[in-house]
Amino acid sequence: MGAGKSTVGPQAAERLGRPFLDLDRDLEQDLGATIPEFFEQRGEAAFRLQEEGHAIAALRLPDPAVIALGGGAVQTSSIRNELRERAFTVLLEIDVETAWQRSAGSARPLARDEAQFRTLFEQRRSLYEQVADATADDVDDVVLAAAGVRVEVGALESLGSLVPGEAPVALVSDPHVGGIYGAAAQVALGSRLASVHEVPQGEAAKTADVLERLWSELRLDRDGTVVALGGGSTTDVGGFVAATYLRGVAWVSVPTTLVGQVDAAIGGKTAIDLSQGKNLAGAFHWPARAVIDPATLTTLPEEQHLEGMAEVVKTGLLAGKPLWELPTPTLVQRCAAYKAALCLRDPADQGERAVLNLGHTFAHALEAAAGYEGVSHGRAVALGLLAALRLSGRPTDVVEHLLTPQPVRVDRERAWDALRRDKKSRGGELRLVLLGEDGPLVETRPEAEVRAALDELIAE
Numbered sequence: 001m002g003a004g005k006s007t008v009g010p011q012a013a014e015r016l017g018r019p020f021l022d023l024d025r026d027l028e029q030d031l032g033a034t035i036p037e038f039f040e041q042r043g044e045a046a047f048r049l050q051e052e053g054h055a056i057a058a059l060r061l062p063d064p065a066v067i068a069l070g071g072g073a074v075q076t077s078s079i080r081n082e083l084r085e086r087a088f089t090v091l092l093e094i095d096v097e098t099a100w101q102r103s104a105g106s107a108r109p110l111a112r113d114e115a116q117f118r119t120l121f122e123q124r125r126s127l128y129e130q131v132a133d134a135t136a137d138d139v140d141d142v143v144l145a146a147a148g149v150r151v152e153v154g155a156l157e158s159l160g161s162l163v164p165g166e167a168p169v170a171l172v173s174d175p176h177v178g179g180i181y182g183a184a185a186q187v188a189l190g191s192r193l194a195s196v197h198e199v200p201q202g203e204a205a206k207t208a209d210v211l212e213r214l215w216s217e218l219r220l221d222r223d224g225t226v227v228a229l230g231g232g233s234t235t236d237v238g239g240f241v242a243a244t245y246l247r248g249v250a251w252v253s254v255p256t257t258l259v260g261q262v263d264a265a266i267g268g269k270t271a272i273d274l275s276q277g278k279n280l281a282g283a284f285h286w287p288a289r290a291v292i293d294p295a296t297l298t299t300l301p302e303e304q305h306l307e308g309m310a311e312v313v314k315t316g317l318l319a320g321k322p323l324w325e326l327p328t329p330t331l332v333q334r335c336a337a338y339k340a341a342l343c344l345r346d347p348a349d350q351g352e353r354a355v356l357n358l359g360h361t362f363a364h365a366l367e368a369a370a371g372y373e374g375v376s377h378g379r380a381v382a383l384g385l386l387a388a389l390r391l392s393g394r395p396t397d398v399v400e401h402l403l404t405p406q407p408v409r410v411d412r413e414r415a416w417d418a419l420r421r422d423k424k425s426r427g428g429e430l431r432l433v434l435l436g437e438d439g440p441l442v443e444t445r446p447e448a449e450v451r452a453a454l455d456e457l458i459a460e
């Protein structure tokens with residue numbers, strides 16, 4: 001009671017693109033009476049019986065929905081069983097003081113006497129904990145829980161309990177990250193750790209040779225789990241090996257870079273590079289869990305941090321909120337939740353997930369023109385955001401201030417060719433992700449305008 005289900009529920013449903021059902025409200029409509037009236041006339045036992053039928057019917061609906069359950073519904077054992085079997089159940093955390101303040105004076109029949117309210121709160125607490133798959137304070141927490149993402153300072157130490165299941169685990173990391181965090185991860189995994197595998201640092205990990213070596217080294221059964229600890233390069237190849245080994249085993253991403261924590265480790269895209277280009281062989285394979293420990297960012301070199309800030313600024317611009325101003329753990333949590341929600345709404349990248357490409361069309365063109373050397377992805381994204389904001393008629397000060405993008409020295413024609421190839425011009429127009437008044441949108445712009453925006457990013 002008073003935990004905020006009726007507020008957070010619809011917000012979570014909107015973020016996840018699912019319908020929202022408020023069981024108490026629906027029940028009142030069907031009963032033709034308010035819950036206090038029904039309690040008054042027929043008593044609590046009769047109410048619980050009605051509630052049981054409604055809750056079980058809702059939980060058995062064929063299509064996924066976000067359901068706000070009445071506060072006392074968990075007292076009914078058949079509802080608890082149904083929750084365990086059919087639902088992903090999130091407990092909204094609240095302390096008894098706040099719950100009482102919010103509920104006292106309302107019409108709620110079980111919130112009239114403070115002592116009785118407190119006793120009930122304690123009694124129900126253990127039942128909630130029995131059925132909860134996750135706990136949450138706010139809508140971002142709910143979204144993250146639904147996506148299997150755990151963001152918590154110190155989460156690395158709890159890795160053993162955060163890797164779902166009981167089966168053996170194969171740990172993959174590069175020598176640098178393994179040297180800093182490998183021991184902590186191994187201790188946390190304890191007796192579940194079956195093997196440790198090393199991949200090269202950085203992009204060099206994302207090759208067919210590395211993938212083949214990992215396939216031959218792994219000794220997991222189908223129920224085993226690959227844990228990829230490191231930056232986006234490690235999680236991309238670790239996720240792809242999990243997607244393909246024995247036709248697919250579970251995996252857990254443990255990102256240690258800002259790029260990984262706000263982007264690469266979330267959303268299920270895994271890949272290696274081919275000689276023809278980056279990320280050309282891969283699979284959608286959603287990690288069973290992403291364990292994000294913002295404390296690991298303290299050892300990240302400054303330039304690597306800046307790479308991630310480009311994605312943070314992009315996410316803030318898309319969300320229409322200055323997420324970049326937040327302290328690191330909160331910033332990571334909010335950015336991760338934004339991406340997680342978008343990917344849950346469009347898991348196979350066939351629709352609105354495309355907005356994550358804000359600024360990336362220009363970035364890819366600049367990187368391609370530089371032959372993928374000399375211009376880092378983050379630096380290219382910073383420039384790409386500048387172009388996207390200019391074309392959107394929006395101020396560019398945040399990007400300039402936080403990411404200090406500098407024009408790059410690349411061949412203009414090569415960059416333009418790469419952009420047109422990527423975007424497949426139709427009737428002299430190109431489709432781009434831009435920012436409108438109410439958020440991102442995909443718009444067509446004349447080639448000349450796009451070319452001028454690209455040219456502005458290139459040094460004389």
Ligand SMILES: NC(=O)c1ccc[n+]([C@@H]2O[C@H](COP(=O)([O-])OP(=O)(O)OC[C@H]3O[C@@H](n4cnc5c(N)ncnc54)[C@H](O)[C@@H]3O)[C@@H](O)[C@H]2O)c1
Pocket residue numbers: 174176177180201202203206230231232233234236256257258259260263264265266267268269270271278279296297298299300301304307
């Ligand atoms: N799958 C996706 O959705 C997705 C999204 C974005 C990027 N990516 C991919 O991610 C890759 C880039 O990843 P990245 O930017 O995380 O870099 P990275 O994985 O290449 O790592 C960069 C360097 O940082 C070091 N490092 C990592 N964590 C560290 C830490 N905590 N302390 C000190 N050093 C640390 C690594 O050892 C490495 O040398 C690219 O291949 C890109 O394609 C994938």
